Amino acid sequence: MDDALAFSALVLALSGQLVQEIHAGVSEQGFEDLRPAHGFAFVRISMGGATTAALAEHLGVTKQAAAQLVEELVRKGYVVRHPHPHDARARLLALTEAGWAATRAADQAAKAAVEPWREALGEARFSELVADLTRLTPPGPIRPAW
Amino acid sequence: MDDALAFSALVLALSGQLVQEIHAGVSEQGFEDLRPAHGFAFVRISMGGATTAALAEHLGVTKQAAAQLVEELVRKGYVVRHPHPHDARARLLALTEAGWAATRAADQAAKAAVEPWREALGEARFSELVADLTRLTPPGPIRPAW
């Protein structure tokens, strides 16, 4: 195996294509003020119990960067900040209805982007692929940039 | 299939991890002044016949961005610009010995990053995975950022 780099390039090209397709799908559904990185934030916020600091850790960026991102999402109406019930310093983040709508749009776009893969591979092979990737992927922050 | 987004997240997390591991491996071998994006440039330049404009198309960025990247790589001693034999406007890009050494380091790091996957999946499943990814990945620019 002396084409590890080629294999890596395959994975990276695939993920790049995936990001672009999802982003394009979300934009087409009217969410033109969202960038791919926002989607990763939505994932964490929709899980519940997210503070800005927790979001920063999930995204693998500094607190300040996460705070700027949250400020932008609040300004655009996708996120609201609630007071934290047990910590007067912290603010709990939550999605607005617009935020949930954008999340649904992203899921739909992801489905559309992945569908050709399912058809190309067949149901069985695709399931194996998903299982393999699940085994391979370690827990950790999802870094939206490199 | 209502977890297309989760599947997408898997692929993205995997590729992010891959990029970080390769970058870390390359840094440890002494190439601390290279970023992941440079690797994608090396891939195109090592293919031969690359001009700055061709590199820009390969990376999916503007000519100016590619020119800045090339300027940086030349300054750091990884790339040289030769006059183009048939076009007085263009300059042919080529890797220096340092450039080739960095490419070999990246390949070695990629091998190390991928090895655990081979072990976890077994040779047969891994080969299937590579074959599947090859079928799924369309030709196109490798975009180092989103």
Next chain:
DNA sequence: TCTTTATGGACAAGTTACTTGTCTATAGAG
């Protein structure tokens, strides 16, 4: 040939998504 349009690349300035650094208020540990 001679004009017209397209392309490779340089130069300059602007934008954006981050970073580091510093500060206040509150929380939790001893």
Next chain:
DNA sequence: CTCTATAGACAAGTAACTTGTCCATAAAGA
């Protein structure tokens, strides 16, 4: 009831891009 850690705000700096403009050369059409 101090002492240290953490959530977040505020400010400034930075790096990797972008848009805009220009020149020299190439390629295409009259």
